[in-house]
Amino acid sequence: MVTAHEFCIFTKVTKHRTTGLKANWKQFTLLVLVNAFVGGMVGMERTLLPEIAQQDFQISAYSAMLSFIVVFGTVKAISNYFAGSLANHLQKSPSHS
Numbered sequence: 001m002v003t004a005h006e007f008c009i010f011t012k013v014t015k016h017r018t019t020g021l022k023a024n025w026k027q028f029t030l031l032v033l034v035n036a037f038v039g040g041m042v043g044m045e046r047t048l049l050p051e052i053a054q055q056d057f058q059i060s061a062y063s064a065m066l067s068f069i070v071v072f073g074t075v076k077a078i079s080n081y082f083a084g085s086l087a088n089h090l091q092k093s094p095s096h097s
Contacts, residue, residue, distance in 0.1 A: 021028055045068050050061030057064075 018024065045065070049064050049068055053059050053061060053064030
């Protein structure tokens with residue numbers, strides 16, 4: 001596990017922010033990639049999951065989709081909580097240049 005101090009050593013933390021796609025193309029590319037994967041996951045969930053649920057597990061498509069949505073939402077909420085906590089912790093720690 002990487003501590004906040006170790007993280008700050010390997011990342012340059014500055015207070016200067018730049019705007020625009022040209023300056024932030026790496027972050028924008030990552031955002032597009034993440035959205036593509038989420039879109040693909042939702043597409044697979046809507047097409048494959050009901051079929052697999054009915055054939056292999058003999059449960060209705062509605063139950064399978066509902067359980068997938070509940071699990072996905074729960075995991076996303078937990079991940080967001082820990083990511084927010086880490087961001088707050090790193091924001092409060094002193095920057096090391």
